[in-house]
Amino acid sequence: MKKDALTALRESLRDLHLRAGEPSYRTLAKQTRAMSHTTAHAVIRCDKLPRWGNVELVVEALNGDVTAFQALWAAARNAQPQREPDSVFEAESIVRAEGPQEPVLDLQDEQEELYRLEGGPLEGGHSGAVWSMAFHPDGRVLASASGDGTVRLWDTAEGKLLREPLRGHEGAVVAVAFHPDGGLLASGGSDQKVRLWDVVSGRPVGDPLQGHSGAVWSVAFHPYGRVLASSGIGGTVRLWDIRSGEPLREPVIGHDSFGWSLAFHPDRPVLANGGDDGMVRLWDTAEGKPLREPLRGHEGAVVAVAFHPDGGLLASGGDDESVRLWDLASGRSRIEPLIGHVGSVRSVAFHPGADLLASAGDDGTVRLWHLATGEQVGRPLVGHTGPVRAIAFHPHGHLLATAGADRKVRLWRSTQPPDHRVLYRRIDYLHAQLKAARGIQDAYPAMIQGLVASTGPALSEGEDGATGT
Structure with a gap:
């Protein structure tokens, strides 16, 4: 009896998991570095079609053939019953x-x-x-x-x-x-x-x-x-x-x-x-x-x-x-x-x-x-x-x-x-940058005065400590 596409994908995932030594789902999740153990479990069980991104991560973690599994996933996706589209835009897309x-x-x-x-x-x-x-x-x-x-x-x-x-x-x-x-x-x-x-x-x-x-x-x-x-x-x-x-x-x-x-x-x-x-x-x-x-x-x-x-x-x-x-x-x-x-x-x-x-x-x-x-x-x-x-x-x-x-x-x-609203937002951004730059410039005199006050006589002395003339 010919297997349906989802069953073929499921058996291939479980076979890959078995050949990889059946790592625990927590271990597998850590190997993907991107999913929880419950998600990894759901991918391997494959009771319903997982999203491709999760299948891809699991197959990569188990050193499987991503290209082959992508073909299996696509076949399972295309074999699913097609619902009526909600709008003409979905129907066309x-x-x-x-x-x-x-x-x-x-x-x-x-x-x-x-x-x-x-x-x-x-x-x-x-x-x-x-x-x-x-x-x-x-x-x-x-x-x-x-x-x-x-x-x-x-x-x-x-x-x-x-x-x-x-x-x-x-x-x-x-x-x-x-x-x-x-x-x-x-x-x-x-x-x-x-x-x-x-x-x-x-x-x-x-x-x-x-x-x-x-x-x-x-x-x-x-x-x-x-x-x-x-x-x-x-x-x-x-x-x-x-x-x-x-x-x-x-x-x-x-x-x-x-x-x-x-x-x-x-x-x-x-x-x-x-x-x-x-x-x-x-x-x-x-x-x-x-x-x-x-x-x-x-x-x-x-x-x-x-x-x-x-x-x-x-x-x-x-x-x-x-x-x-x-x-x-x-x-x-x-x-x-x-x-x-x-x-x-x-x-x-x-x-x-x-x-x-x-x-x-x-x-x-x-x-x-x-x-x-x-x-x-x-x-x-x-x-x-x-x-x-x-x-x-x-x-x-x-x-x-x-x-x-x-x-x-x-x-x-x-x-x-070009959209004029984008240009206006760009002008606002440049104004904000200019305002920030002016704020820094205005702060320089106070910063210098503070530096002079904190160093005191040291600014008027030479390296040997003698007072400059």
Whole structure:
């Protein structure tokens, strides 16, 4: 009797587990450096189709053939009963899981192309999957974090590495974020540590921030720059004083197991945190307390969260293949879920000026959505040969960076004219930088006077102690 596709995948996973010596699920979870033992157990049991990202991690940890298992997973995914699509946009966007050597097919050729791939992948790329990316506030530098244990800084104008990769984590680097003034970079990894880097020199700043009991999956700076938040396996959220490197208070228990994603409100002490329990929690970081009841609606882990630049909306994406838009004033979904991805939604990002949201997923596509209607805008962006795990808009909005399991970092250029709102925000940023510089300049006289007062006569004496004439 011919086996069904899910049974074939299940038996292959269990056979691989057996050939690897049947490590315990806790041991297997530690080997993946990215999941809980319950998730590892669920993958091996395979009673229902696991998401591809988890299968990939388990197969890699057991030294299996990732390409062969991807084909088995895709066959099982395509063999599942197809539900009726919720909207015409979902119906037009259904695609099959990608094969290992070619991108997902685009089925919307008649639609306008909003972003166009700019050349090939950036030169000098990673040797492991890319998990996270962030643009420098001035847009000239792009940071990427990878399973190869490095953070790489790219010159976005030249498409080349700025310097040697930043090394220091003992394992995969899965989170990265720039400080609002651009001088510092934070990274989090499977070694349970958060590290700070000087962006100009590429050197570590201080000792690693330690306290997490599992991999650090997300890091985010408060918009004023004094506070850094981190979360990961264990479900805790930690707040750090970046000047001292010390925790600001006891960690917040955000979720039951995984705290996948973090995002700070653009101008309020509010932190959003998505987790394995399918909820988005909002925290008042000044008080260390929940702001309101969790946002509920996802039917699976919430893997990605992002605030709109104006602060009125929050986007979330998850394992249930949906993207949701939340009105922060009411705590309710603003519109129906955005449906189009096949597989987990790994990353979401708001355009800095336009009414546009980008999402990326395990189906290898990046999709663009209109905020008011929830409709897909333009054709899905295809070019990666595996799950897309990270996306980031340039501060001006004219570039979109994407990266994922295929280890490639790609830049896409907008085909649309500049948005005036982006220019206004850029002017505000430059004004803030100028104000800060003037503040430092104004402080110089007082600093010099203080130095003179503290040193006293020493400034007027020679090296031999004789008074100068």
